[in-house]
């Protein structure tokens with residue numbers, strides 16, 4: 570398995586993966602990393618630059634490839650790209666992100682620029698947790 574920057578041609582596979590889990594399926598290859606096994610995309614993650622901070626989003630590993638360290642490899646690689654800025658995320662899996670230095674925060678402490686994302690999350694009806702990883 571390798572983790573590499575996404576290419577435009579990965580768009581369909583990434584969107585399919587994100588839609589499987591009801592995650593926001595915006596695709597920008599410049600923000601996206603993919604995990605590839607035998608030329609097949611088995612996972613993805615997005616690191617979006619908001620200027621003073623990043624948002625880590627769209628983390629997904631296909632069901633049959635979970636539990637093999639792919640999610641960890643994607644998150645670690647994404648965090649390497651975050652330099653000295655805080656990284657926020659809104660997630661339904663806070664336990665997973667706590668392993669990588671993220672701490673739970675109250676919704677009111679999320680940057681206002683993430684307001685649109687908060688709206689998307691609330692509309693899904695799932696239980697989302699705001700988290701931050703400070704450098």
Ligand SMILES: CC(C)(COP(=O)(O)OP(=O)(O)OC[C@H]1O[C@@H](n2cnc3c(N)ncnc32)[C@H](O)[C@@H]1OP(=O)(O)O)[C@@H](O)C(=O)NCCC(=O)NCCS
Nearest residue numbers: 590628629630635636637638639640641660661662664665
């Ligand atoms: C959450 C997800 C990305 C994890 O990917 P994965 O490839 O199965 O995870 P890994 O195999 O890399 O696991 C790494 C570590 O995290 C742990 N872990 C995995 N899922 C976890 C969870 N939901 N809660 C807590 N810990 C978790 C593993 O046990 C492992 O720990 P270890 O190193 O001590 O053994 C994957 O389950 C997934 O795609 N879920 C559906 C989409 C989703 O919920 N995305 C989250 C963004 S909202």
